[in-house]
Amino acid sequence: MKNSRTLASLAAAVLVAGACSDAPTSTAPAAEDADQQLRKQVEALGFRGDMVEDFGDYVVVEGDIRLSKAQLLTARQAPAGGAMGPRFQFSTTALVGSPKVHQIRVDVTGLAAEPDWQNAARTAIGLWSQVPNSYIQIVEGSPADITFALGCLAWNWAAQASWPAGGDPGPTITVNRDNCIGFGLNNQQRLQNMVHEIGHTLGFRHTNWSALNEQNDPAHTQIGAVHIPGTPGTGGDPGSVMNGGMALNAWAGFSANDQLAARTLYPLPVPSLAVAYVSGQPYLTWPSIVGATFVVHRKYSSQGQDEFGWFTGDGSAGTISNVSSPFTDTGWTYTGNQTCYWDQGSGYWLEKGYWYTLEAQFPTGSTFSYANAEVGDC
Numbered sequence: 001m002k003n004s005r006t007l008a009s010l011a012a013a014v015l016v017a018g019a020c021s022d023a024p025t026s027t028a029p030a031a032e033d034a035d036q037q038l039r040k041q042v043e044a045l046g047f048r049g050d051m052v053e054d055f056g057d058y059v060v061v062e063g064d065i066r067l068s069k070a071q072l073l074t075a076r077q078a079p080a081g082g083a084m085g086p087r088f089q090f091s092t093t094a095l096v097g098s099p100k101v102h103q104i105r106v107d108v109t110g111l112a113a114e115p116d117w118q119n120a121a122r123t124a125i126g127l128w129s130q131v132p133n134s135y136i137q138i139v140e141g142s143p144a145d146i147t148f149a150l151g152c153l154a155w156n157w158a159a160q161a162s163w164p165a166g167g168d169p170g171p172t173i174t175v176n177r178d179n180c181i182g183f184g185l186n187n188q189q190r191l192q193n194m195v196h197e198i199g200h201t202l203g204f205r206h207t208n209w210s211a212l213n214e215q216n217d218p219a220h221t222q223i224g225a226v227h228i229p230g231t232p233g234t235g236g237d238p239g240s241v242m243n244g245g246m247a248l249n250a251w252a253g254f255s256a257n258d259q260l261a262a263r264t265l266y267p268l269p270v271p272s273l274a275v276a277y278v279s280g281q282p283y284l285t286w287p288s289i290v291g292a293t294f295v296v297h298r299k300y301s302s303q304g305q306d307e308f309g310w311f312t313g314d315g316s317a318g319t320i321s322n323v324s325s326p327f328t329d330t331g332w333t334y335t336g337n338q339t340c341y342w343d344q345g346s347g348y349w350l351e352k353g354y355w356y357t358l359e360a361q362f363p364t365g366s367t368f369s370y371a372n373a374e375v376g377d378c
């Protein structure tokens with residue numbers, strides 16, 4: 001995450017202005033052609049072409065997103081109409097695969113020399129792993145998918161991250177060393193930066209394109225990026241941790257739309273339940289899901305008419321926890337009836353329907369699958 005205008009104006013008096021990362025670097029004609037080429041490749045990915053910094057093997061765009069030259073060469077072309085534009089919660093087409101997103105391992109040992117940053121990184125991976133109903137799970141481990149390191153970046157950057165590729169998260173997050181960064185940060189600001197940079201490695205782009213002055217250009221909307229459904233319109237989301245240029249913000253939690261974006265891009269997998277009958281007993285099967293534990297619920301619905309009027313409701317005939325597929329249910333018996341109907345005279349009646357609910361439980365929520373059960377004892 002790069003720190004933007006406010007700090008730049010404060011710090012310019014005491015720091016070398018030429019270090020500003022936004023300045024174009026080359027004016028030589030031959031190099032200009034190469035720069036133009038690079039700019040087009042970057043814009044084809046939907047990033048701003050006017051914020052490209054060339055570091056040889058890789059470029060940095062929008063201040064803190066690292067793209068390898070190899071990524072640029074293999075990137076798909078954006079639709080015609082220009083680059084830039086997206087300013088809501090959004091991602092590019094490069095995302096982390098599943099179940100990889102549930103098995104991300106990180107190495108934070110490279111931050112050991114600056115323990116405040118290391119603590120912030122550790123807290124941040126926990127925060128991403130607790131977003132309700134998102135499949136994102138990140139732990140420390142080896143081999144690492146994301147390696148945190150200290151580096152010496154431009155004075156006005158706090159940190160930078162790389163983008164996902166090939167179904168893997170962005171492999172690097174570089175934190176600006178204390179003796180390179182041009183401003184002081186407290187621990188809540190460090191945490192904000194670490195949550196933000198991890199977001200980039202998961203494929204989240206900057207939320208606040210409007211603050212980056214793209215909002216008045218109709219040709220530059222949502223090209224080369226995927227607007228995440230349900231996240232805000234042109235009003236943006238000031239509370240989003242994925243806003244760019246906010247390195248001085250203190251961590252204040254994920255916004256509601258950040259959470260929506262996380263569970264939309266990386267939803268919990270939904271199980272798929274099938275019921276057969278073997279030797280008179282229901283025989284339940286489902287494909288395994290990484291990270292899930294399963295609970296089987298025997299369920300029935302009732303509706304009818306009695307002296308008090310019409311009624312309806314669901315009931316439970318038992319719950320079985322920690323089940324794995326295949327599961328033979330000895331608590332219900334095959335009868336061939338999914339529903340039963342009883343005429344109770346005087347206009348009164350009762351109807352019951354029987355089914356199974358398979359619940360897949362994850363650290364951040366549950367998903368469900370339903371299948372009828374032919375167990376009605378009519």
Ligand SMILES: [Zn+2]
Pocket residue numbers: 001002064065196200206243244245
């Ligand atoms: Zn950023």
